[in-house]
Structure formats: C-alpha cells, structure tokens
C-alpha cells in the first residue's frame with residue numbers, strides 16, 4: 001500500500017491526493033507567473049556623471065581654482081565623468097570578474113611564471129596614459145594647481161578603475177622619487193615612461209618593500225642583499241613577500257649592499273634604494289621567480305605576488321644607507337593615493353545609497369522619506385565631506401611644494417597632514433562602507449550587486465601603506481623631526497580658519513567647540529612633561545585622531561564661511577564638530593596613557609596569569 005508522509009492510503013485515495021497536489025501547484029505557478037511579469041521588484045541603484053553630481057567637489061574647485069584654470073578643468077572633468085559612466089565602469093566590473101591568473105609552467109613543463117591579466121585591466125593602463133592620470137602632475141600645465149587637478153581625476157577614476165588605482169599610486173610614487181633625485185640620466189627613460197600620455201610607452205611601477213620578516217618594520221625586516229657587479233650595477237638576492245601589481249614594468253625596492261666580505265649593515269642605515277626592470281625587452285623575467293599570487297580578501301583584480309629575486313639586475317639610485325629616506329617620497333605619494341581611494345569609495349557608496357533611497361519603498365514610503373534612514377545617510381555624508389576637504393588641502397599644499405611656492409610652514413604642515421589623513425580616512429572608509437552596505441538591506445550583502453567589492457577593497461586602506469598605529473608613530477616622527485615646530489604651524493593654521501569662520505554667525509557653536517578642542521590639545525601637550533616618550537606612544541593614535549578631527553572641522557567651517565556657501569555646508573560643519581574633537585584629552589584625563597594603564601591593558605588582553 002502506497003503512503004504519503006507515512007499515512008497508508010488506498011489507490012483511490014492516492015489518486016485524489018495527487019490531483020489536489022497538482023491543483024495547488026498550478027495555483028501557485030499562476031500566482032508566481034503573474035507576479036513575475038508585473039515588474040522588477042527592486043530597482044538597481046545607479047549614479048550618473050560622478051563629476052557633475054559631486055556638488056562639494058564642484059564648489060571646492062569654483063572657490064579655489066583661478067577662473068581660467070577652472071574653465072579648462074571643468075570641461076575635461078565633465079568629459080571624463082561621461083567616459084567613466086559610459087565606458088570605464090563596465091571595464092571595472094570585468095576586472096573584478098576576471099582576476100589575474102598565474103601559470104608557473106607551460107604545457108611542456110618549462111617554468112614560465114606568467115601572470116595573465118584580463119583585457120579590461122590592460123585597457124585600464126592605456127586609459128590611464130590617455131587621461132594623463134600620472135602625467136598631469138609632472139607636466140605642471142597649471143603650475144601649483146596641476147597636482148590638485150590630477151588628484152581630482154584620480155578621485156573620479158578610483159572607484160571605476162577595477163583596482164588600477166593601485167599601480168597608479170606606485171607609478172606616481174616612483175616618478176616622484178626619480179624627480180626628487182634630480183632626474184638622473186640613467187632614469188630618464190623610466191621617468192619619461194612613467195609620466196607618458198602615450199599608451200604604447202606608458203610604464204607602471206611596483207614598490208617592493210615588504211619582506212617575510214616584517215611588513216611595517218622595514219629597517220629590521222629587510223633581508224634582500226645587493227651584490228655589486230664589475231660594471232657598477234647590482235644583483236639583488238632576496239624574497240619579497242607582498243608585491244602589489246606584480247605585472248608592473250619596473251619597481252623600486254630596498255636592499256642591503258654587501259661589502260667585499262659579504263657583510264651587510266643591519267638596521268635602517270644599511271638600506272639603499274634600487275631601480276629595476278621586471279622583465280627584459282623579450283618579456284623574460286629579470287632573474288625573478290614568482291612563487292605564487294596572494295589570496296586576498298579584496299583588491300582581487302590586481303596581481304599581488306611573492307617574488308624570489310635570484311640575482312635581479314638593478315641600479316642603485318639613492319646614496320648608500322639612505323634607502324628609507326629616499327623611498328619615503330614614494331610612501332608619501334602612495335599614502336595620498338590611499339586617501340584618494342578612501343574618499344572615492346565613501347563617495348561611491350553614499351551616492352549609491354542616496355539613489356537607492358529614492359527608489360526603494362518600505363513601510364509604505366520611499367526610504368528617503370524615513371527620517372531615521374536619512375539621518376544615517378547624513379552622518380556618512382558628513383564623514384565623506386570632511387575627508388574630501390582634507391584630501392584637497394593636502395594636494396593643494398603638495399602642489400605648492402612642487403612648484404617651490406610653499407613656505408617652510410606649509411611644507412611642515414604637509415608632512416604632518418599626510419599620515420594624519422591616511423590613518424584617519426582609512427578607518428572612515430571601512431566604517432562608511434559597512435554602514436552604507438546596511439542601507440541596502442540584504443541586497444547590500446549580495447555579491448552580484450557589486451557592493452561587497454567596494455567594502456572588501458576599502459578594508460585594505462587602513463592596512464597597506466602603513467597601518468593606523470604605524471602612521472600614528474609617523475605623526476610623532478614628524479613632530480620630533482621639526483622639534484615641535486609643526487604643532488605651532490598646525491595650531492596657527494587652524495586658528496586662522498576659525499577666525500574666518502567666526503564671521504558666520506550660524507557657525508559659532510562649531511567655532512566654539514573647535515576652540516575648546518584646541519585648548520584641550522594644548523593642555524595635553526603641556527602636561528605630558530617628563531613622561532613624554534611613553535605617554536606620546538600610548539597616545540599616538542588618539543592624538544592623531546584629534547589632529548584629524550580638529551583640522552577637518554576647521555576645513556569644513558572654512559568651506560561653510562564662503563560667501564556663496566549653502567545651508568548644507570553650514571550643517572555639515574556643525575554636525576562634524578558635534579563629535580568629540582579631541583579624544584586624546586579625554587583619554588588622558590581618564591589616565592589611559594600612564595605606565596600603569598599600559599600594564600593593565602596588557603593584563604586585560606592576556607588575562608592576569610601573564611602578569
């Protein structure tokens with residue numbers, strides 16, 4: 001006897017049950033089919049021309065650029081915005097879908113170590129040259145404004161670049177190093193190619209700094225040895241553990257020069273900077289073996305590799321033992337690119353969230369009509385506005401420095417603000433990407449929406465190019481090097497901006513809060529006294545956050561004090577200044593930076609048994 005769900009039935013009963021089941025299925029199918037043909041049940045969020053839609057960017061350019069420069073730049077950016085929308089965004093998605101593939105051996109067992117990139121990735125390289133994404137900064141067509149203009153193009157490109165902004169960062173950094181070395185003849189070809197607008201000529205560069213024994217601790221972690229050859233060149237032997245965009249044409253890297261006995265100087269003083277070609281004219285690797293490609297959480301569009309240097313031919317380009325100082329020019333540029341990437345990913349996420357809020361109906365109305373939802377988006381908008389203005393301030397200062405127009409104070413300020421901005425915006429980008437993802441509900445978590453890619457790629461921004469703590473220590477390095485002078489410049493610059501803002505009455509609560517924060521910061525600096533070294537190390541992160549929040553607050557206020565400022569500019573400044581602007585003073589007041597607190601923190605992490 002047959003059975004349904006364990007119930008015994010006769011043949012008649014079985015037939016009846018079968019017919020009923022069929023009827024239910026038919027009803028269900030009719031219902032689903034009807035619903036299916038009605039409409040898509042959710043509309044995809046989209047953005048238009050990113051340049052035209054970015055009111056803050058446009059108002060910044062209008063305020064700061066000379067009219068003639070603005071006119072030309074505006075036309076180009078509008079055109080570029082259209083190109084991004086209609087052509088480049090599609091390529092970006094292709095890069096995500098077709099990550100690089102590594103083939104170690106050919107069909108006949110020969111070692112080939114080939115990194116295959118997709119055609120969209122290679123097209124990105126051509127586009128970068130055509131658009132002058134590196135060239136613009138070095139041609140200096142617009143004098144001190146060229147660097148800012150380049151940064152704006154990179155900012156627009158970043159979130160549609162399919163990860164190509166990474167090799168561009170290092171390419172820019174390498175060009176900067178070569179330029180700062182006075183463009184020596186032996187590097188002329190490389191410089192011309194890095195800064196070329198000709199896709200046929202254009203080169204990208206790698207920055208090989210990280211080795212097995214340490215990422216951040218370059219001074220102690222670098223094992224690569226350089227052996228001098230009779231012709232004056234060097235051969236490098238070592239293992240590079242993280243080499244981003246390993247398909248690049250050239251690289252700058254650190255190594256220790258061995259003396260006649262094969263001995264090397266350890267520590268930072270033993271490091272020198274080298275230039276090398278990755279492949280020769282025939283495409284053969286320069287005595288380099290690719291061990292494998294990295295299996296990363298994000299930036300999967302890009303080939304990050306482990307490389308064995310087995311006698312790679314290289315040229316010494318810094319003074320012996322001055323490798324870290326020489327490559328720091330590259331680091332400062334790539335850190336600025338990191339800020340560009342952070343602001344761009346925040347802007348993209350928020351633009352998509354904003355569009356979605358105008359399309360998605362929940363609880364009987366559009367998301368944009370839910371005040372709590374809009375409050376959440378507004379909080380993110382304040383973050384990206386602040387980060388954007390901080391980025392513009394840095395590239396404005398860099399442009400002045402590169403055209404010999406920056407005062408000594410402005411140069412000091414630039415040195416301080418680069419690590420401050422890198423560490424702060426890296427964290428902002430991760431937080432905003434997570435928050436924005438939530439604004440799409442479950443859809444935000446779906447791979448094929450493309451939203452998780454933005455989050456994954458944003459998460460690296462606080463790690464590579466120096467983690468948050470390493471950058472916080474770099475902030476202290478810049479203080480120490482200037483013997484505190486940079487703090488005086490920081491404070492006087494902020495004071496000037498606040499003075500300007502105090503002429504706008506609606507801004508007065510923000511001005512007041514910023515002034516209080518400055519007072520607290522000064523008190524903290526004065527109170528560190530004899531315990532300064534330990535206190536400052538423990539306080540480094542909160543201290544850097546305080547600098548970021550105070551300076552950004554001042555920039556938002558300055559922008560909101562323009563004659564043609566809007567009420568939203570004012571609101572953004574007020575909102576920014578409602579947060580704790582000087583966390584270092586608050587934590588210091590709680591005794592967080594003493595030796596006792598350090599011991600307790602350690603005990604908290606490990607449990608009391610370790611003490």
Ligand code: MFK
Nearest residue numbers: 166169216218219244268324325328337338341464465466
């Ligand atoms: C979208 C964005 C895309 C970005 C893509 C990039 C992909 C590439 C991925 C990577 O390569 S990630 C790896 C990046 N690695 C790092 O960022 C290293 C992090 N570690 C540090 O930054 C350490 O602070 C550092 C290695 C610099 C410390 O080294 P040392 O040897 O202990 O430094 P020291 O002795 O304090 O300084 C040596 C010299 O360099 C000094 O000059 P002087 O000898 O003339 O006094 C310093 O002033 C100078 N210096 C150090 N950092 C500087 C700097 N100068 C200017 N700016 C800086 N930031």
